[in-house]
Amino acid sequence: MTTLVTGGSKCGKSSYAEKVLENFAGQKYYIATMEPVGDDAYEIIARHREARKNRNFITVECPRDVGKLHLPADCGILLECIGNLCANEMYTGGAVLRPSGKIISDIRRLGETASQLVIVTNEVGSDGNSYSADIMAFVSEIARINSGIAEFADNVVECVYGIPTALKGELV
Amino acid sequence: MKFVVGGAYQGKTAAACELFGFDESEIVNGSVCVFEEAFTAKCINSYHRLIERLIAEGASPLDFTKKLCAENGNAVIIMDEIGCGIVPVEKSERRRREETGRCGCMISSASDTVVRVICGIPVFLKGGRNED
Numbered sequence: 056m057t058t059l060v061t062g063g064s065k066c067g068k069s070s071y072a073e074k075v076l077e078n079f080a081g082q083k084y085y086i087a088t089m090e091p092v093g094d095d096a097y098e099i100i101a102r103h104r105e106a107r108k109n110r111n112f113i114t115v116e117c118p119r120d121v122g123k124l125h126l127p128a129d130c131g132i133l134l135e136c137i138g139n140l141c142a143n144e145m146y147t148g149g150a151v152l153r154p155s156g157k158i159i160s161d162i163r164r165l166g167e168t169a170s171q172l173v174i175v176t177n178e179v180g181s182d183g184n185s186y187s188a189d190i191m192a193f194v195s196e197i198a199r200i201n202s203g204i205a206e207f208a209d210n211v212v213e214c215v216y217g218i219p220t221a222l223k224g225e226l227v
Numbered sequence: 228m229k230f231v232v233g234g235a236y237q238g239k240t241a242a243a244c245e246l247f248g249f250d251e252s253e254i255v256n257g258s259v260c261v262f263e264e265a266f267t268a269k270c271i272n273s274y275h276r277l278i279e280r281l282i283a284e285g286a287s288p289l290d291f292t293k294k295l296c297a298e299n300g301n302a303v304i305i306m307d308e309i310g311c312g313i314v315p316v317e318k319s320e321r322r323r324r325e326e327t328g329r330c331g332c333m334i335s336s337a338s339d340t341v342v343r344v345i346c347g348i349p350v351f352l353k354g355g356r357n358e359d
Binding site for chain 1: 325
């Protein structure tokens, strides 16, 4: 079962994602994609760690290439989040890359291993602002990844100010 | 409480007036009102602007919203969704966006009805048309 959780900033995406796996009996893995860069990163990491405390997740740091992870079959996976993963694979110091196709394949692969895969993504295309070409490429790559995952996901959920709404499939 | 959310200019205010039966003249404007008016107003719109103003004053939007939920439990709150974009470069803008999200979650939780308005169409996220 694959669930994609989307929404804006601080709208309860992580809480909902954790709730999906709340009663999962097998081993749960948390794939953390954030590279601790910038003054907010440590704060965010600490907050999310605190939220996952006592929830029996094994944390796996994986800022890119999640398709190369070897996790046991039938596990539960929470991947957070597509925004960081995509940024890490796009901006590598050289030319800006377009990793959406690869990331979709990587995530499909994870979904084949896990019995429960929950992916947290971000809505980044609705602020009506124009950015540089490199940032607009990011907006477009995220949109492609989200659409690509939504195609094969069983459930797609959008959180709106804390309220989960089902765009595809069902809510837990 | 009733909570009406959505993007800018989607028809949130008109939908709120129609759904919850009040007149536009009864609305307090979060962009300009005296902060305390929020605790007694029947309806507050542009609540995201009120949050922005509270931050500018050095006040805590979360504490303010907590008080609002406790003291004005029948209010209709209208607020833009502002979190669905690129993470702002400015730390103060990131903070504003995050605090707005957290306040929105708090109001949702305190509301029996939450409506999202898109293209003028109200979509019920919590509660239904007939719940009062």
